[in-house]
Amino acid sequence: xxxxxxxxxxxxxxxxxxxxxxxxxxxxxxxxxxxxxxxxxxxxxxxxxxxxxxxxxxxxxxxxxxxxxxxxxxxxxxxxxxxxxxxxxxxxxxxxxxxxxxxxxxxxxxxxxxxxxxxxxxxxxxxxxxxxxxxxxxxxxxxxxxxxxxxxxxxxxxxxxxxxxxxxxxxxxxxxxxxxxxxxxxxxxxxxxxxxxxxxxxxxxxxxxxxxxxxxxxxxxxxxxxxxxxxxxxxxxxxxxxxxxxxxxxxxxxxxxxxxxxxxxxxxxxxxxxxxxxxxxxxxxxxxxxxxxxxxxxxxxxxxxxxxxxxxxxxxxxxxxxxx
Amino acid sequence: xxxxxxxxxxxxxxxxxxxxxxxxxxxxxxxxxxxxxxxxxxxxxxxxxxxxxxxxxxxxxxxxxxxxxxxxxxxxxxxxxxxxxxxxxxxxxxxxxxxxxxxxxxxxxxxxxxxxxxxxxxxxxxxxxxxxxxxxxxxxxxxxxxxxxxxxxxxxxxxxxxxxxxxxxxxxxxxxxxxxxxxxxxxxxxxxxxxxxxxxxxxxxxxxxxxxxxxxxxxxxxxxxxxxxxxxxxxxxxxxxxxxxxxxxxxxxxxxxxxxxxxxxxxxxx
Numbered sequence: 001x002x003x004x005x006x007x008x009x010x011x012x013x014x015x016x017x018x019x020x021x022x023x024x025x026x027x028x029x030x031x032x033x034x035x036x037x038x039x040x041x042x043x044x045x046x047x048x049x050x051x052x053x054x055x056x057x058x059x060x061x062x063x064x065x066x067x068x069x070x071x072x073x074x075x076x077x078x079x080x081x082x083x084x085x086x087x088x089x090x091x092x093x094x095x096x097x098x099x100x101x102x103x104x105x106x107x108x109x110x111x112x113x114x115x116x117x118x119x120x121x122x123x124x125x126x127x128x129x130x131x132x133x134x135x136x137x138x139x140x141x142x143x144x145x146x147x148x149x150x151x152x153x154x155x156x157x158x159x160x161x162x163x164x165x166x167x168x169x170x171x172x173x174x175x176x177x178x179x180x181x182x183x184x185x186x187x188x189x190x191x192x193x194x195x196x197x198x199x200x201x202x203x204x205x206x207x208x209x210x211x212x213x214x215x216x217x218x219x220x221x222x223x224x225x226x227x228x229x230x231x232x233x234x235x236x237x238x239x240x241x242x243x244x245x246x247x248x249x250x251x252x253x254x255x256x257x258x259x260x261x262x263x264x265x266x267x268x269x270x271x272x273x274x275x276x277x278x279x280x281x282x283x284x285x286x287x288x289x290x291x292x293x294x295x296x297x298x299x300x301x302x303x304x305x306x307x308x309x310x311x312x313x314x315x316x317x318x319x320x321x322x323x324x
Numbered sequence: 325x326x327x328x329x330x331x332x333x334x335x336x337x338x339x340x341x342x343x344x345x346x347x348x349x350x351x352x353x354x355x356x357x358x359x360x361x362x363x364x365x366x367x368x369x370x371x372x373x374x375x376x377x378x379x380x381x382x383x384x385x386x387x388x389x390x391x392x393x394x395x396x397x398x399x400x401x402x403x404x405x406x407x408x409x410x411x412x413x414x415x416x417x418x419x420x421x422x423x424x425x426x427x428x429x430x431x432x433x434x435x436x437x438x439x440x441x442x443x444x445x446x447x448x449x450x451x452x453x454x455x456x457x458x459x460x461x462x463x464x465x466x467x468x469x470x471x472x473x474x475x476x477x478x479x480x481x482x483x484x485x486x487x488x489x490x491x492x493x494x495x496x497x498x499x500x501x502x503x504x505x506x507x508x509x510x511x512x513x514x515x516x517x518x519x520x521x522x523x524x525x526x527x528x529x530x531x532x533x534x535x536x537x538x539x540x541x542x543x544x545x546x547x548x549x550x551x552x553x554x555x556x557x558x559x560x561x562x563x564x565x566x567x568x569x570x571x572x573x574x575x576x577x578x579x580x581x582x583x584x585x586x587x588x589x590x591x592x593x594x
Binding site (some may be wrong): 028029031033035036038040041042043045046047048049050051054055057064072095111113114115117119122125127128129131132134135136137138139141142143144145146147151154156158188192193196197200245249251252255269270273274277278283286287290291293294297309 | 327330331333334336338339340342344345348355360364399401404405407408411412416418424427428430431432434437438439440441442443444445446450455459461464466472497498501521525526527528529533540543545547548551558561562564565568569572573575576577580582583587588590
């Protein structure tokens with residue numbers, strides 16, 4: 001984006017050359033307000049107000065019907081931090097983030113580097129690897145719960161036929177394997193998306209730089225390590241950001257496949273929130289959990305923006321003041 | 325040799341990606357008895373009844389219709405409202421602009437899960453449960469941040485000279501927006517529309533809560549419900565899953581460029 005060349009122009013002011021300054025201003029403001037109003041009403045009433053109400057409700061003990069009267073202050077939050085399920089959610093969320101950033105993203109990057117070369121059929125591979133991204137998590141979840149039925153599903157049969165039955169067996173059905181299995185499904189669905197981001201980033205690296213490194217005697221690994229990787233920095237930082245936020249907010253996939261089970265082993269914050277809010281009718285406590293989801297996302301976003309993405313001018317989600 | 329090993333890697337990954345899909349497609353042509361006896365071979369004989377049953381069921385088409393209606397309506401509202409707002413954010417200088425804009429950009433961080441409880445209460449009190457508007461309006465609202473950010477970026481690239489020319493020719497602000505800016509922004513509008521359609525099509529949580537009656541069920545709800553109903557009939561469920569995937573994959577094959585362009589632009593220019 002060339003910001004300098006396209007400085008915003010005051011349309012209405014330019015269109016009314018004669019009238020007094022006051023009237024001109026009024027007309028400008030009328031235009032601004034009428035154009036912004038639909039967005040403000042929609043966003044305010046269906047996003048901001050509900051989130052505000054969630055904050056409010058998080059301080060009540062409320063079953064969801066009638067007006068909330070049982071004010072409990074921060075009790076819901078203290079309860080949350082003594083609740084082993086919620087603490088487990090935090091731990092599982094942390095593990096999912098660790099897997100995603102440590103395994104899925106490097107894998108996606110490797111695939112992107114591979115497909116950035118002149119290879120026969122690379123367009124088809126790109127198309128193919130990205131395709132799962134357009135399927136809903138719900139449908140993906142149903143498909144994989146069929147494929148990974150313990151003992152009876154095709155995955156176990158396949159592993160058995162090559163003598164690796166020990167690798168399969170339980171999948172979603174066992175507390176010790178369910179989270180890793182869910183991570184596998186997440187990787188199946190999302191690595192193509194991150195690969196596409198990296199490919200877009202790789203295309204932005206001028207070939208001259210790599211050639212220059214080559215002439216200076218850098219091998220393939222050195223070129224990757226000291227040229228490609230640093231130049232890909234902004235893309236990687238965005239990809240990590242999206243991946244972490246996705247892990248914090250994970251719901252559909254887990255709900256469709258396991259409902260958080262067996263015995264909470266795959267439960268995420270959003271699943272716990274849903275359980276309390278819509279199954280057990282502890283709306284106040286559920287609201288506190290949703291406030292925690294928001295709080296954790298926002299704190300992560302702010303810290304990440306402040307300390308990690310600071311250098312990437314266009315990457316700002318919250319720190320907009322720098323870009324006029 | 326190196327080429328060969330690279331192709332080998334791509335093949336293995338490709339099989340992992342496509343394998344589940346192909347398995348689903350082929351298994352849909354088996355009977356469930358056949359499937360448990362012969363899990364990986366080709367069907368013999370090819371059973372078409374699973375697919376014909378899906379394609380002949382009113383429920384499946386009702387879900388397609390419902391998903392389509394909701395996706396289209398969501399997109400029209402989200403993109404229309406966002407275009408107006410993005411126009412102001414891109415081309416007017418006024419006090420408080422960045423504050424309001426930041427408000428929308430923070431909205432990128434809000435998942436449905438955070439607002440869903442009060443949203444549900446709100447929709448209930450406005451009698452919007454079991455009503456498509458109960459899904460359309462919140463979805464449009466949650467689509468605003470990304471749509472506004474992408475459109476504002478695009479609107480800013482349109483030269484100011486064009487605007488001056490239009491004004492001199494007697495265009496009002498809205499006239500310029502409607503007759504010059506929107507036609508010029510067609511690629512960007514296409515991109516954000518594709519994003520909005522895909523997001524709406526895949527939404528699960530909100531329809532799950534809003535639609536109690538099967539009348540308005542969307543495809544993700546329908547698939548999950550079907551799995552519950554025919555739990556033992558694996559081949560039949562897989563046929564349903566495959567049929568439910570077709571619209572999304574078909575749309576992807578048509579709109580692939582717009583979608584990928586939009587995601588990379590949305591992500592890196594966010």
